[in-house]
Amino acid sequence: MAVDLSVLPPRKGPRPETTGREIPHDQLEDFSPPEIRDALLARAKQLPGVFTSPSLVSEPGSTALRLKRGNRPFEAFLHPSVDEFGHIHRSGFMHLTVPVEALPALTELGWIEPHPITRRAEFPNSIVMLYAPRDEDELEVAAVVLQASYEQAVA
Numbered sequence: 001m002a003v004d005l006s007v008l009p010p011r012k013g014p015r016p017e018t019t020g021r022e023i024p025h026d027q028l029e030d031f032s033p034p035e036i037r038d039a040l041l042a043r044a045k046q047l048p049g050v051f052t053s054p055s056l057v058s059e060p061g062s063t064a065l066r067l068k069r070g071n072r073p074f075e076a077f078l079h080p081s082v083d084e085f086g087h088i089h090r091s092g093f094m095h096l097t098v099p100v101e102a103l104p105a106l107t108e109l110g111w112i113e114p115h116p117i118t119r120r121a122e123f124p125n126s127i128v129m130l131y132a133p134r135d136e137d138e139l140e141v142a143a144v145v146l147q148a149s150y151e152q153a154v155a
Contacts (some may be wrong), residue, residue, distance in 0.1 A: 003148040005102040008141050011110035016093075016131055032092025032132040036139050041088055043143050047150050055087040058095060062087040065096070065146075067153055075100060075124040076153040085153040086146070092132030094142070096149045100126050111141060126152075 055062040086096025115127040
C-alpha cells in the first residue's frame with residue numbers, strides 16, 4: 001500500500017515554535033496530551049516487525065521505532081543508526097524519515113519541518129520533525145505519516 005501524503009488535511013493553527021537549536025527537541029507551545037502520545041506509540045508498536053527501545057540517536061526519553069537490521073535504503077533511516085526509522089519524543093512529536101517526494105506537500109500542509117541534521121551530507125534529506133498530534137484528528141494524520149515512513153523502511 002503506497003500512502004499518498006499529499007491528500008492529508010492542512011494542520012490547523014500556526015506552526016509550533018521550536019527552540020531553534022540545531023536539533024529541535026522541544027515544541028514550546030504544542031504537544032500531545034498523554035493519551036494521544038500513548039495512542040501514537042501503541043499504533044507504532046502494532047506495525048509488523050517494529051520494536052521499541054530508548055532512542056540511540058536522540059534524547060534518552062525518546063522511544064525509538066526500530067526494525068531488525070537489514071539491507072535497507074539509506075533514506076529510510078535515522079543515522080548513524082541502521083535500524084531506527086523514527087522516534088517519538090516525550091512531547092509527542094516525532095523525528096522520522098518520510099518519502100522525499102512527500103516533503104513539499106507535508107511542509108505546505110503545515111505538518112512538518114525539515115530536521116536541521118539534514119544539512120549534513122552524512123544524513124538523509126528525508127528526516128523531518130512531525131509536529132505533535134494534539135487531538136484524535138491529528139493522531140490520524142500522524143498515523144498515516146508513520147505508515148508511510150514504515151513502508152519506506154521495509155521496502
